[in-house]
Amino acid sequence: MKIPGRTVERLSKYRRLLLKYQHFRQAHIFSHDMARAFNLTPAQVRRDFMLIGIKGNHRKGYEVQKLIGKIGEAIDNNTTQHIALVGIGNLGKAVTTYLSVLDSKLKIVAAFDIDNQKIGKVLAGVSCYGIDELSVVAKEKQISIAVLTVPPDFAQDVANLLVSSGIKGILNFTSVHIVVPSNVYLKDYDIITSLEEIAYYTKSL
Amino acid sequence: MKIPGRTVERLSKYRRLLLKYQHFRQAHIFSHDMARAFNLTPAQVRRDFMLIGIKGNHRKGYEVQKLIGKIGEAIDNNTTQHIALVGIGNLGKAVTTYLSVLDSKLKIVAAFDIDNQKIGKVLAGVSCYGIDELSVVAKEKQISIAVLTVPPDFAQDVANLLVSSGIKGILNFTSVHIVVPSNVYLKDYDIITSLEEIAYYTKSL
Numbered sequence: 001m002k003i004p005g006r007t008v009e010r011l012s013k014y015r016r017l018l019l020k021y022q023h024f025r026q027a028h029i030f031s032h033d034m035a036r037a038f039n040l041t042p043a044q045v046r047r048d049f050m051l052i053g054i055k056g057n058h059r060k061g062y063e064v065q066k067l068i069g070k071i072g073e074a075i076d077n078n079t080t081q082h083i084a085l086v087g088i089g090n091l092g093k094a095v096t097t098y099l100s101v102l103d104s105k106l107k108i109v110a111a112f113d114i115d116n117q118k119i120g121k122v123l124a125g126v127s128c129y130g131i132d133e134l135s136v137v138a139k140e141k142q143i144s145i146a147v148l149t150v151p152p153d154f155a156q157d158v159a160n161l162l163v164s165s166g167i168k169g170i171l172n173f174t175s176v177h178i179v180v181p182s183n184v185y186l187k188d189y190d191i192i193t194s195l196e197e198i199a200y201y202t203k204s205l
Numbered sequence: 206m207k208i209p210g211r212t213v214e215r216l217s218k219y220r221r222l223l224l225k226y227q228h229f230r231q232a233h234i235f236s237h238d239m240a241r242a243f244n245l246t247p248a249q250v251r252r253d254f255m256l257i258g259i260k261g262n263h264r265k266g267y268e269v270q271k272l273i274g275k276i277g278e279a280i281d282n283n284t285t286q287h288i289a290l291v292g293i294g295n296l297g298k299a300v301t302t303y304l305s306v307l308d309s310k311l312k313i314v315a316a317f318d319i320d321n322q323k324i325g326k327v328l329a330g331v332s333c334y335g336i337d338e339l340s341v342v343a344k345e346k347q348i349s350i351a352v353l354t355v356p357p358d359f360a361q362d363v364a365n366l367l368v369s370s371g372i373k374g375i376l377n378f379t380s381v382h383i384v385v386p387s388n389v390y391l392k393d394y395d396i397i398t399s400l401e402e403i404a405y406y407t408k409s410l
Binding site for chain 2: 003005009016017076081089090093097098105106144147169171190197198200201203
């Protein structure tokens with residue numbers, strides 16, 4: 001069964017809250033507490049959990065450990081996936097540093113750039129390769145996902161290279177619209193869009 | 206009339222495409238061309254335009270200049286808003302550099318940090334102030350929006366300071382859940398959530 005994108009997003013957020021919550025040694029959590037943390041309705045939270053086959057208990061709520069396990073089974077199958085970072089400037093370094101300290105099923109295993117000053121070095125804890133080595137290194141290190149942080153003008157060319165190197169998922173930070181085949185999962189993050197949305201609501205507050 | 210968040214997001218994206226499209230000297234664009242660029246249905250695009258009072262022409266499509274103007278009126282009132290960047294590490298620098306070169310109604314006018322090596326300097330084109338000056342500088346420079354790129358442990362404390370300094374919108378990059386009063390518009394961006402969503406779909410591709 002295919003879970004919708006928005007639900008996967010929410011399940012991922014629930015899990016990160018639950019992983020923190022478990023340190024407080026609470027065995028159970030109520031849907032309305034989860035809902036409040038994310039500005040959702042309790043009904044939405046219950047629907048999401050129902051979708052992955054978990055029912056809560058009216059008096060006690062949901063079992064925290066069971067939720068964490070079931071979300072893992074549903075969204076990441078508990079297998080590690082390897083990520084490449086392409087374009088290691090300020091943003092690339094920030095993302096790499098952030099990901100490398102995380103306890104997650106997602107492992108950043110290589111960075112790529114065209115700058116000879118960077119190639120062959122270890123940057124933010126990750127080995128940097130030339131972009132021309134992408135195809136070989138991607139196969140060798142079983143990389144399935146790429147984070148694209150190259151300058152906008154290079155975005156489409158590098159995306160084409162990623163696709164031909166067998167990358168199956170791309171997180172595009174370039175703010176440029178790129179085109180990929182339908183068998184590659186593309187997700188854009190565009191800071192301007194987020195800021196314009198905030199600006200819109202801020203005006204009327 | 207209040208436009209829903211998702212619609213504001215899409216309108217912002219449409220406009221950025223249209224601003225590029227106008228360079229090709231095309232006076233009109235069809236809803237299905239817009240739709241294809243964003244993996245939407247043409248009906249969705251038409252509904253969004255209808256919401257801000259624009260109807261297309263069956264034979265010619267929509268007037269590009271009119272769309273750009275109307276989207277501006279609807280989502281940003283064509284007024285400039287001032288942004289502060291709080292926590293100018295790698296990610297903060299990347300965001301600042303990116304925003305400062307953009308031709309946008311959003312202007313980044315100050316950065317804040319606790320590092321004495323940074324305070325008083327110009328970083329990525331923007332003056333850096335001490336976090337203790339936030340309240341004064343925010344008023345002086347009429348800052349309404351803040352981008353939060355501090356380490357996770359400081360997120361809530363800095364958010365409280367932003368709120369008490371009169372900031373009305375926050376883009377939270379810290380990956381930590383923060384709480385703000387209901388008269389402040391908060392938007393989170395969490396790279397892990399995006400990557401877990403990609404990982405989920407990539408598995409089955």
